[in-house]
Amino acid sequence: MITSPPTHRRVIIVAAGAAALLVAAILGGLVIGPTPIGLSRVVGDVLSHLGLGHSTLSALDSTIIWQLRAPRLVLGVLAGAMLAVAGGSYQGVFRNPLADPYLLGVAAGAGLGATFAIVHAGGVTPTWTPLLAFAGAILAVSVTWLVGGRGLRTNSSTLILAGVAVSSLLTSAQTFLQQSSSNSIARVYIWLLGSLATASWHSVVMVLPYVVVGAGTCLAAARALDVLSVGEDESRSLGLPVRQVRLLVVAASSLGTAAVVSAVGLIGFVGIIVPHLVRLLVGTSYRRILPISVVGGAAFLVLCDTIARTVLAPSELPIGVVTALVGAPVFVVVLNVRRTRR
Numbered sequence: 402m403i404t405s406p407p408t409h410r411r412v413i414i415v416a417a418g419a420a421a422l423l424v425a426a427i428l429g430g431l432v433i434g435p436t437p438i439g440l441s442r443v444v445g446d447v448l449s450h451l452g453l454g455h456s457t458l459s460a461l462d463s464t465i466i467w468q469l470r471a472p473r474l475v476l477g478v479l480a481g482a483m484l485a486v487a488g489g490s491y492q493g494v495f496r497n498p499l500a501d502p503y504l505l506g507v508a509a510g511a512g513l514g515a516t517f518a519i520v521h522a523g524g525v526t527p528t529w530t531p532l533l534a535f536a537g538a539i540l541a542v543s544v545t546w547l548v549g550g551r552g553l554r555t556n557s558s559t560l561i562l563a564g565v566a567v568s569s570l571l572t573s574a575q576t577f578l579q580q581s582s583s584n585s586i587a588r589v590y591i592w593l594l595g596s597l598a599t600a601s602w603h604s605v606v607m608v609l610p611y612v613v614v615g616a617g618t619c620l621a622a623a624r625a626l627d628v629l630s631v632g633e634d635e636s637r638s639l640g641l642p643v644r645q646v647r648l649l650v651v652a653a654s655s656l657g658t659a660a661v662v663s664a665v666g667l668i669g670f671v672g673i674i675v676p677h678l679v680r681l682l683v684g685t686s687y688r689r690i691l692p693i694s695v696v697g698g699a700a701f702l703v704l705c706d707t708i709a710r711t712v713l714a715p716s717e718l719p720i721g722v723v724t725a726l727v728g729a730p731v732f733v734v735v736l737n738v739r740r741t742r743r
Contacts (some may be wrong), residue, residue: 485698615657
């Protein structure tokens with residue numbers, strides 16, 4: 402069955418719905434927790450920081466909101482937005498609907514860097530783990546680019562295969578490190594499954610510039626990705642510098658993803674299901690997919706984090722487990738809907 406393109410009104414409704422969901426997720430994240438705080442009191446406190454009215458929160462509640470929950474929410478928004486827009490951009494630049502932000506080895510490189518840090522520290526997670534994770538992610542993407550013929554003189558399929566090869570090699574090295582230090586395995590897996598529990602304003606400040614540059618570059622390339630969707634040869638005939646666009650999008654997506662992974666660990670499915678779901682609702686234009694994916698990805702990750710820290714309270718689930726439990730069924734449904742529409 403062939404469906405007609407989405408109307409402008411429908412796109413606006415979907416965008417507004419995603420924004421409303423994000424606002425609801427943020428408010429829920431501020432209110433819900435081991436120490437519940439009333440919604441009206443939270444909203445009043447937020448408004449008081451904007452110079453509107455007076456806060457009724459106690460000093461303890463204010464500390465919980467602004468030193469524990471708020472940085473966690475902001476980091477979740479940044480991570481979800483970056484993973485979603487990176488996934489959508491990868492799908493566009495490689496013309497592969499199964500592409501995700503970890504396609505070129507970011508996950509394997511970050512995992513190897515974090516594992517090395519934890520093993521070297523004797524089974525604990527040192528403060529410099531994010532630095533090594535970031536370095537490992539960037540190194541992995543750089544090696545993939547070199548192995549794949551520097552990406553500019555080859556097609557996207559070769560670059561994808563290079564990413565698979567590099568990821569396999571780095572994952573093997575990571576497994577070797579884990580086996581050589583059995584007391585670090587638990588800590589490594591905790592990091593690999595992702596968490597926002599250690600979020601702070603410092604980590605937000607560290608990630609923010611990379612997310613702004615990475616996501617901003619991807620959004621700016623949306624029109625070029627629309628042109629690229631017709632095929633590489635056709636795009637060149639239309640005057641699009643395909644190789645330069647590919648390099649720019651891959652570099653920006655990988656840089657932003659590496660920064661996010663170094664701060665929160667490996668969180669799956671966000672970069673696959675969010676762009677897919679948005680594409681199903683608003684059509685195939687990346688000028689619509691990417692901006693809405695930014696908002697939708699942020700909302701999705703914040704909601705999953707709220708579930709992760711409350712469903713087994715006072716214990717906490719790794720957020721990667723929640724995104725997989727929620728994302729896998731949703732992904733199956735999205736694929737079935739797309740198949741029936743063809």
